Amino acid sequence: MITLSFYLSELMGMYFDVKRKDFWPMFIHHVATVVLLFFAWKCHLFRIFMVALVLLDCSDVLLELSKIMIYLGHDKTSFVTFFTFVLVWIVTRLGYFPFWVVRSYAQDAPRILPFLREYFVYYIIMTFVSILVIVFCIWTIFILKVVNNVLFIDKPFSDSRSDSDDEL
Template sequence: MAYYYKTVLDTFWSEHIWLPPNTTWKDIDPDVESNIRHADHRHLFYPLPMSVLMLLLRYLLEKYWFAPVGVSLGIKNSKPKKAPDNLILENAFTLSKKWKHKQIQGLAKQLDMSERQVERWLRLRKGQNKPSTLIKFCENAWRCIYYIFSFTYGLTILWDKPWLWDINECWTDFPHQNVTSDVWWYYMISMTFYWSLSISQFFDVKRKDFWQMFIHHIATIVLMCLSWIVNVFRVGTLVLLVHDCADIFLEAAKMAKYSGYQKICDAIFALFTVLWIVTRLGIYPFWIIRNTSIEAPKMVPMFPAYYIFNGLLILLLVLHSIWTYLILKIVHNSLNAGQMEGDIRSSTEDYSENSKSD
């Protein structure tokens, strides 16, 4: 069994797949050269326990900082009214959250209730697990604070890095590139955050794009891990920087909406929309993906893993395109309504129906 396991690993991590021609794993070993600190694949395990600590930090901040601030802004932590206990209706609700008219009629007759009473019970049952506005505010506050920190830290450490100003420097001396301490922390903290999101997503407010976000988190983690292993971390830092920028304003717009500052929400959301399009559909494809697809093959010999990296980058672009459509749809609806009435990662399946009550 151990032999087959080793064979599978050796085949998967074949140097012919993951490394440029005439390069071996020993060549990029962290300790092979004294003047170059290669990325150490063993460090990829650090973000796992670090994500637990980050979740603990988030809990403390939400409880002792974000929640009190939200309450001071007038956000209520009221829980939705609970539906009356009814075993038959509860069993029917467990089987299907959406009832057809014939099913409502049948349940009404069976329970000697009016159709209106059954429909009201269904509405209450759907809404009783809906998180309070304060909980949603705290979640957005946590992400907003993280994105501010991540973008500021990333821009600060990359300011004196040559590849920020000349993206072709991402391939200079590749794969023998030195990992500085600041870049190491930038990668580790970013992976920690995405691991924590992948975990907390199953406990946070359920959103319409749950699976798109889950795919996004996993694709980001895989891309960061692989880029770290084969020393393509310079491109990785640029991808992180471009992604964090607009998200600050998305979370801030949600916070303003939940706080009741609709005009501020509209202004921030407008700024977010512009930044999103500029960074996700402008800078990202025409600066980063263009370089990895057109310029990189001219500077470094191609190898199979290159196509894996580029494929994951393009997958993220596809997700960006989907979200851009949703953003523009919200902008269109907001212009017709006179205010922003939702967000691209709406809170529940019924959010669009109840957004005015938030």
Template sequence: MAYFLRKALDTFWSPTVWLPPNTTWADIAPESSTEIQHADHRHLWYPIPLAFVMLLLRYLLEKYWFAPVGLSIGIKNSRPKKAPPNPVLEKAYSQSKKWKHKQIQGLAKQLDMTERQVERWLRLRKGQNKPSTLTKFCENSWRCLYYTFSFIFGITILWSKSWLWDINECWKDFPHQSLPNDIWWYYIISMSFYWSLCVSQFFDVKRKDFWQMFIHHIATIVLMVLSWIVNVFRIGSLVLVLHDCADIFLEGAKMAKYSGYQKVCDVIFAIFTVLWIITRVGIFPFWIIYNTSIKAPQMVPMFPAYYIFNSLLCILLVLHIFWTYLILKIVYNSLNAGQMEGDIRSSSEDYSVDSNNSNSVQNHTKSE
């Protein structure tokens, strides 16, 4: 068994797949050169324990900073009203959280209740598991703080790097490029954060795009790990800083909404929308992916990993397009309503019933 596992790993990590022609793993090993400091794959274990340190830091900040600030500006920590105990309705709810009109009619007759009473029970039951506004405010505050720090840190260290101003520098002397200490820290901190998100996502506010976000986190981690091992950290650092920019304003807009500052929320959300479109569906495909798919093969001999990296980047782009559609939908609805009414990542506790009954709850989506 060990033999076959070793054989599979050797095949997967074949230098003919991951490295340019006539290059071996020994050529880019940390000890291969005294002049060039290649990335050390053994350091990829560091972000995993650091992710739990980051989760602890988040807990302390939420408890001793974000929550007190939220309470001081009037954000409530009250829990939604619970649905009255009802074994029959609870059993039906456990089987399906989305009830059709016929099912509501049947339950109403079975329990000698009106359809409106059954619908009200369903609303309360679905709402009782939702987190308080303060909990959501704290979650967004943590993310806003991290993205702000990460973006400022990334721009600061990249400002003096040649590849920020000329992306073709990402491939100069590849794969023999030294990993600067500041880029080392940028990668380690970023990977720690995304590892922490993979854990906290199962405990945070549940949203409709839960699995899209999970795929996004995994794809990001895989890209960072592979770019570290193969020494394409230069393009990786550009992808990271590009992604942090708009996220600051998304989290800030949600914080403003939960705080009751609707006009501030509208302004921040407008800035976020513009930045998102510019960075995620503008710069990312037409600067980053264009360079990695069109320009890079002209400067570096073609090798199979080229397709792997570009496929992962395209997965991120597909997710960006999906979220851009949701953002524009929010903008359209907001213009009609006169204010930003929702969030591109709405709660997964949505439900609908058949709209043929005038007494039924109309199909809708509850925002966070």
């Protein structure tokens, strides 16, 4: 319930924050997460989705740490934490999430709860989980563009969605 309220507040707060390049993927992500958490709670499937949330939050910590290191001027540390973030992102969001969590819901949940496929909720959840996987693929493209810029074009790290201090 705490996570659900957090994502609801993030969803409402998006309209008062500066619009970023990834506004629509972020909006879709928050809506899908709210819908999934609601139905997971109502259908007693919250254990599967809590595993997913813990799994997906692993990379977020590394991203924030990398940003902090950039702001503090620790270039080598930010480089290491960013590339660790990229590795964890790809493993968790494009590996474990679709092939472990989604598979578990798609195959194991109906076997454990046979009545689940009889209700439309199963198909709603599968739709929104698939939407999340698509959003993760879109964000992975954004991340790989940053990796390309850092490795091959020698641009410094920056969050292309954020405002710079020079513009303030």
